Amino acid sequence: DTAVSQTPKYLVTQMGNDKSIKCEQNLGHDTMYWYKQDSKKFLKIMFSYNNKELIINETVPNRFSPKSPDKAHLNLHINSLELGDSAVYFCASSPPFAGDSYEQYFGPGTRLTVT
């Protein structure tokens, strides 16, 4: 069973388009995250939701809007795509914050290419 899944795996689109990436976790976790990995493999957190509530919103352009319909899903919508948005986007989830439950489980990533 896939713990954290993302669709699509690859996404190629043109500048100016609007696109969404979906993430689902079947681990029963309360918290989900979006990370961006750039061409130099640097990983940076973008957003985090805990029980559908936004708790982390890093300095990300307003064109990026996360949406959490329920605690098992965290989707990422991107408006007016730009060349610089090309990256691999990873979704992750983690259990409630207690004891040693800070481990995050990552999805397979979505490679976004903007042309």
Added chain:
Amino acid sequence: AQSVSQHNHHVILSEAASLELGCNYSYGGTVNLFWYVQYPGQHLQLLLKYFSGDPLVKGIKGFEAEFIKSKFSFNLRKPSVQWSDTAEYFCAVNGGGATNKLIFGTGTLLAVQP
């Protein structure tokens, strides 16, 4: 602000050589420390983690790491690498709390030659 430094950006080793990848962090409070591995074309997988207790932690695939609080370091080690260890290795830290935000280092690309 929290930060993580990985000094080795690219490491090339022959099989059976010993490995040590450096990781230093900057954070004033209690930290949780992680090493993640990303095999070519795959997602990040947890190698090992430190939350508290014994500063020498053992992870999967023969990896271990030592937390040295006085040096703000969490170096990754393996006594004998294999070709299958070729991957990108990321050190990460978080200060716990409500956000559980992971701060990653820039990664170290390990290439093991057969």
